[in-house]
Amino acid sequence: MSEDFYDALGVSRNASEDEIKKAYRKKAAEYHPDVSDDPDAEEKFKKVKKAKEVLTDDQKRQQYDQMGHDRYEQAEKRGGVGGGAGGMGGQGNPFGGAGGQGNPFEDIFNQFFGGGGGMGGQGRQRNRPRQGQNLRTRVRLDLEEAYEGVEKQFTVTRPERCPECDGDGHPEDAEVNTCPQCNGQGQTTTVRDTPLGRVQQTQTCPQCRGEGQTYSERCPDCDGDGVVEEEATLTVTIPAGIRDGQTLRMEREGAPGENGGPNGDLLIEVGIRDHDAFERDGDDLYHNLAVSFPQAVFGATVEIPTVTGTTEFEVPEGTQSGESFRVRGEGMPHLRGRGSGDLHV
Numbered sequence: 001m002s003e004d005f006y007d008a009l010g011v012s013r014n015a016s017e018d019e020i021k022k023a024y025r026k027k028a029a030e031y032h033p034d035v036s037d038d039p040d041a042e043e044k045f046k047k048v049k050k051a052k053e054v055l056t057d058d059q060k061r062q063q064y065d066q067m068g069h070d071r072y073e074q075a076e077k078r079g080g081v082g083g084g085a086g087g088m089g090g091q092g093n094p095f096g097g098a099g100g101q102g103n104p105f106e107d108i109f110n111q112f113f114g115g116g117g118g119m120g121g122q123g124r125q126r127n128r129p130r131q132g133q134n135l136r137t138r139v140r141l142d143l144e145e146a147y148e149g150v151e152k153q154f155t156v157t158r159p160e161r162c163p164e165c166d167g168d169g170h171p172e173d174a175e176v177n178t179c180p181q182c183n184g185q186g187q188t189t190t191v192r193d194t195p196l197g198r199v200q201q202t203q204t205c206p207q208c209r210g211e212g213q214t215y216s217e218r219c220p221d222c223d224g225d226g227v228v229e230e231e232a233t234l235t236v237t238i239p240a241g242i243r244d245g246q247t248l249r250m251e252r253e254g255a256p257g258e259n260g261g262p263n264g265d266l267l268i269e270v271g272i273r274d275h276d277a278f279e280r281d282g283d284d285l286y287h288n289l290a291v292s293f294p295q296a297v298f299g300a301t302v303e304i305p306t307v308t309g310t311t312e313f314e315v316p317e318g319t320q321s322g323e324s325f326r327v328r329g330e331g332m333p334h335l336r337g338r339g340s341g342d343l344h345v
């Protein structure tokens with residue numbers, strides 16, 4: 001496995017943007033090919049530069065963290081990374097083929113590959129079924145919940161097919177006319193003369209939105225959109241060992257599709273609240289234990305907290321302040337795997 005970007009910069013995985021920028025400036029000065037006589041300086045310089053670019057971009061950093069260094073680099077070579085699914089989805093279907101039906105979390109680590117698709121210039125074809133947009137939301141958990149796994153109920157406001165008109169956007173008895181702007185083509189073509197020659201541009205007809213038809217009346221509930229905002233209460237099953245910032249996907253819980261296309265997906269970003277007793281790093285936990293001077297000198301058996309309760313811990317004779325001990329298996333459970341991380345005391 002190659003050295004990852006955090007190592008390249010010499011920062012922790014939790015480093016703030018400022019820390020990353022600072023570390024980058026230091027490394028960049030050190031490796032600058034004009035300055036350094038290290039024969040690999042140029043390579044190293046490129047790497048820290050790249051590391052800074054990725055880690056100071058929230059979205060890229062999230063992808064990087066989810067995919068790991070090697071997969072990220074491969075994906076980027078294929079041109080897949082950074083397609084940007086900002087905000088409320090908006091992309092076609094960044095996730096490619098759907099996974100198994102039964103378990104909505106089959107693809108737990110969503111790879112934000114190959115965004116782009118979406119509204120791009122092609123001008124949508126009339127009446128072609130289109131998948132709805134993916135939507136995003138957040139759910140917050142306590143560390144205990146992340147440890148055990150939990151079912152979380154949450155509410156999202158999302159677009160849903162208008163019940164009044166069943167998504168048509170017009171009353172059933174509305175009069176149908178061929179769209180005057182595009183003559184029923186659903187697309188309009190404009191030709192412009194530019195310094196580079198004549199450019200022909202085809203776009204979706206704005207008047208009928210590609211449908212080729214207009215209606216004498218609009219549905220009053222959705223104002224012709226066929227879609228209304230609704231509040232939905234959903235329950236998501238969160239697996240034990242989930243980490244802060246990971247994203248779960250609920251298939252088909254996103255925005256409704258068009259022309260009979262499937263719904264988009266709902267992406268749920270999991271946030272985990274800070275805990276009084278533990279710091280988390282991956283699946284390992286860290287606990288600061290204060291002991292008395294005699295306990296440190298002579299050794300003692302003390303109770304220490306675990307996520308689910310307490311356990312006994314032997315403070316060895318002659319322990320120095322700042323020493324660290326490992327309690328095996330008392331960290332967070334490995335996600336979808338056996339065993340657990342460790343507790344560092």
Ligand SMILES: [Zn+2]
Pocket residue numbers: 162163164165166167168169170219220221222223224225226227
């Ligand atoms: Zn309606």
Ligand SMILES: [Zn+2]
Pocket residue numbers: 179180181182183184185186187205206207208209210211212213
């Ligand atoms: Zn039209």
